[in-house]
Amino acid sequence: xxxxxRYSHPEGKGFGQxxxxxxxxxxxxxMRDLDMADGTxxxxxxxDEDSGRPIVAWADASGxxxxxxxxxxxxxxHFEPMAQDAPEGA
Amino acid sequence: MTAxxxxxxxxxxxxxxxxxxxxLTLSPATFTSYLALLTAxxxxxxxxxxxxxxxxTSTAYARVSFATGGFTGPSSASPSVISxxxxxxxxxxxxxxxxxxxxxxxxASSGTSANNCVAYLLANSxxxxxxxxxxxAAAGFSATI
Numbered sequence: 001x002x003x004x005x006r007y008s009h010p011e012g013k014g015f016g017q018x019x020x021x022x023x024x025x026x027x028x029x030x031m032r033d034l035d036m037a038d039g040t041x042x043x044x045x046x047x048d049e050d051s052g053r054p055i056v057a058w059a060d061a062s063g064x065x066x067x068x069x070x071x072x073x074x075x076x077x078h079f080e081p082m083a084q085d086a087p088e089g090a
Numbered sequence: 091m092t093a094x095x096x097x098x099x100x101x102x103x104x105x106x107x108x109x110x111x112x113x114l115t116l117s118p119a120t121f122t123s124y125l126a127l128l129t130a131x132x133x134x135x136x137x138x139x140x141x142x143x144x145x146x147t148s149t150a151y152a153r154v155s156f157a158t159g160g161f162t163g164p165s166s167a168s169p170s171v172i173s174x175x176x177x178x179x180x181x182x183x184x185x186x187x188x189x190x191x192x193x194x195x196x197x198a199s200s201g202t203s204a205n206n207c208v209a210y211l212l213a214n215s216x217x218x219x220x221x222x223x224x225x226x227a228a229a230g231f232s233a234t235i
Contacts, residue, residue, distance in 0.1 A: 014182070015150075015182050015184075016181065016182025016183070016184075016220075016221035016222065016223065017221060018195055019150075019182070019183075019184040019185070019220050019221050020219075020220050020221025021221075022220075023220040023221070024187075024219055025219065025221060027222075029223060031182070031222050034179060034181070034182070034223035034225065035182050035218075035221070035223070036182060042109070042132045046152075046199050046200065047200075048147045048200040048201075049198070049200040049201030049202075049203075050147070050200065050201055050202065051147045051148065053147050053148075055152045055199070055200070060179065062177075062221075063174065064159075064177050064179055065154075065155070065158035065159065065176075066154070066180075067152040067153070067154050067155070067179075067199075068150050068152055068181065068182070069147040069150050069151060069152040070150065071148075071150075071184065074184075079161060
């Protein structure tokens with residue numbers, strides 16, 4: 001998976017944890033294990049045909065491939081573009 | 091109306107299977123298969139996802155590829171069986187997406203124009219909450235022909 005972005009949360013919270021806490025919910029431990037952790041590298045792999053939302057591909061802590069659609073504003077604020085290697089001689 | 095059973099090929103896939111059996115041109119020849127989650131039962135003749143009620147992408151839901159985890163089979167047996175090799179996980183959800191009762195293998199990663207291929211009745215309906223992920227076991231989705 002060629003990573004294009006890194007999930008970055010100012011308080012180090014996972015993606016699911018962030019949204020659960022915004023809903024006054026504590027994320028259970030088994031769900032924290034499946035969460036997108038702060039610092040996870042993702043690939044902007046797709047764009048949803050109907051909503052236009054970016055879809056990122058990533059791997060969870062168990063190495064299982066995942067796909068998650070992201071709110072565009074949240075994507076801009078919390079997914080940092082990763083520097084791509086410049087071609088030799090560039 | 092044909093009653094749906096889990097792992098049943100949809101009309102679109104039945105036509106493709108017959109085309110393959112008789113060496114007719116398949117268009118497209120190959121595609122990546124994705125598993126969609128539905129909140130209501132499909133009908134066997136439903137051609138595309140335009141006719142289904144799927145989890146909304148506003149909850150962070152996205153269809154997951156069967157291919158990334160690979161397939162087991164099709165087996166050299168009669169009937170022949172194919173199933174997902176890896177675990178399939180959705181989410182984390184940013185809001186509660188509702189209750190899913192069926193899965194549908196389709197030929198596109200998003201959009202209502204995706205063709206319906208195989209329908210799966212979930213052994214247990216699932217209602218994830220905000221922040222949750224939803225996991226399906228390896229070999230949880232089998233189809234037989």
